[in-house]
Amino acid sequence: MSIFGAMPHQNRHTLNNGISVDCVILGFDFEKLQVLLIERDSDSDDQASRYALPGDLIYDDENLNQAAHRVLKELTGLENIFLEQSHAHGDVERTKRESDQKWLESVRDEPSLRVITVAYYSLVNINAFKPSPSNFAKSVVWKPLGEIEDLAFDHFEILTQARRTLQAKIKLKPIGFNLLPEKFTLSQLHKLYESILGRELDKRNFRRKMMKLDIVERLDEKQIGVPHKPSNFYKFNIENYQKLIEEGYDNFGF
Amino acid sequence: MSIFGAMPHQNRHTLNNGISVDCVILGFDFEKLQVLLIERDSDSDDQASRYALPGDLIYDDENLNQAAHRVLKELTGLENIFLEQSHAHGDVERTKRESDQKWLESVRDEPSLRVITVAYYSLVNINAFKPSPSNFAKSVVWKPLGEIEDLAFDHFEILTQARRTLQAKIKLKPIGFNLLPEKFTLSQLHKLYESILGRELDKRNFRRKMMKLDIVERLDEKQIGVPHKPSNFYKFNIENYQKLIEEGYDNFGF
Known part of the structure; x- marks a missing residue:
């Protein structure tokens, strides 16, 4: 060489x-x-x-x-x-x-x-x-x-x-979505936020705020084979998220 | 030595x-x-x-x-x-x-x-x-x-x-108050936030939110010798601010 x-x-x-x-x-x-x-x-x-x-x-x-x-x-x-x-x-x-x-x-x-x-x-x-x-x-x-x-x-x-x-x-930014699978339940998202913030979050307030932000989208699909009432799957709505960020929206606190 | x-x-x-x-x-x-x-x-x-x-x-x-x-x-x-x-x-x-x-x-x-x-x-x-x-x-x-x-x-x-x-x-925290004198007008506070954020903020929304946060306190004192209608002075309410922070409140966005 x-x-x-x-x-x-x-x-x-x-x-x-x-x-x-x-x-x-x-x-x-x-x-x-x-x-x-x-x-x-x-x-x-x-x-x-x-x-x-x-x-x-x-x-x-x-x-x-x-x-x-x-x-x-x-x-x-x-x-x-x-x-x-x-x-x-x-x-x-x-x-x-x-x-x-x-x-x-x-x-x-x-x-x-x-x-x-x-x-x-x-x-x-x-x-x-x-x-x-x-x-x-x-x-x-x-x-x-x-x-x-x-x-x-x-x-x-x-x-x-x-x-x-x-x-x-x-x-300031909902940054945890890449930790979840493409389809996730609101319980999983709630648990994710609780683990990141290190404290309990009221479940109803959390869901209400997520829905109001309109960055998760309900899918016509439920969990299968779970030992409890199957939950609905959701996916992240990237377009709505991008729009919020572009508008300068920055209040994702719970 | x-x-x-x-x-x-x-x-x-x-x-x-x-x-x-x-x-x-x-x-x-x-x-x-x-x-x-x-x-x-x-x-x-x-x-x-x-x-x-x-x-x-x-x-x-x-x-x-x-x-x-x-x-x-x-x-x-x-x-x-x-x-x-x-x-x-x-x-x-x-x-x-x-x-x-x-x-x-x-x-x-x-x-x-x-x-x-x-x-x-x-x-x-x-x-x-x-x-x-x-x-x-x-x-x-x-x-x-x-x-x-x-x-x-x-x-x-x-x-x-x-x-x-x-x-x-x-x-996440109202951190600019030490840039103002002890007594300040809401206009001064508004201008401070605009300069830090680098964009215009609607004056009425800004005042409404500040009042709602209850971290500034209206004083019984007005500006003297200004070439416009004298504005009221305010001061920072440190006790209320501390209480908010201790409660974990973190939405100070405008």
Whole structure:
């Protein structure tokens, strides 16, 4: 091969040792929100150091958005999703925990260097892709948001902050519809909103407001084979939604 | 002085050459929004390179919030204000413009190094402090937001993004009251909201909604010496506002 030919991947880029990106990927299993985590070390008894958000250092020839998409794909196989920036995290001690330092020593050239991280988040349909771990991810798992008490580094704080960003966002735009299947019941939509907002919502008010917004459309089709009275299916009315957004409508709070 | 005595300021810290903070400080002169800018080089004909947001590299022993407060104080004298993070900006070419490079060469050890910046924003009462330039700020000026077409680096983009963050924020919380004097007219409040949202708001709807929210209180006092029918003064009702926020109320959109 000519010396002008393709170079191995790792030689094309220089790592920026001081900046990383981390991705908070949330999915919905029709009951509760789940977070996509990578398992770094399956032998560890320390639950916090065992699981982390998918994240890594950025390259010096990519911007933050590009880095977030690349890192997510490299660690979990997930691609072509809409990532939005949540928050930059820069506490001086954020990577200094002993169990994290041990892990950093095994994967980084400069494990003790301070790293500032920029967090991204996304809502995805949990059934739309099959995670496939690679790079330093031993496995990729969905964990119920409510069961997570700690994570590697400051990732629990990053997760909490991303959730706050999302809670503010969903009041201005109805952003959760891609977490549901094409046809869904109003109960599923109601549960989705409750899990994102982290509090109970009055069922009747919720339905009334959704109907008034006119962004869901009742289908002539019911659930089959359920152990309760079958509910009607609905679908998202994208045209009406687009019209509302174009008109500057922004009150989707409940 | 003992060798254990106080060291000069610049020796206590190590600069992180890859991370900076920038501050978008907005004030209101009762007519329009103004942005606080530092003048870097008063001889320059290039308007973009002449004015910048107050910003600088962070030290390795401070977090991002601390850096934002320190840098703002060092360059403009402004302190004790509520700064909130807006967005991290990391385009590969963001400091590469020729006019900016020239300036960086005069103040930085490594002028060609890539710098990622984390933007903060705040709304302040334009009359509550007198800016005093120091460090590399030749002067500190308020510029009307609408008259700014470009700034140093990607600061115009940072300003635009911070404005977007603020526009989303003000729909969830009525955050502009500290830009007004203690007693204000409803016209002033209306103009403030219009300048933040960047669009006209129907005056009657605006007043009706404000009254319904019950967060402004009519005072038994009118304007004096104005060339039109004097308007009534109002004040912000902090107790009612706190109550609304505690109840989780979040619909302050117009």
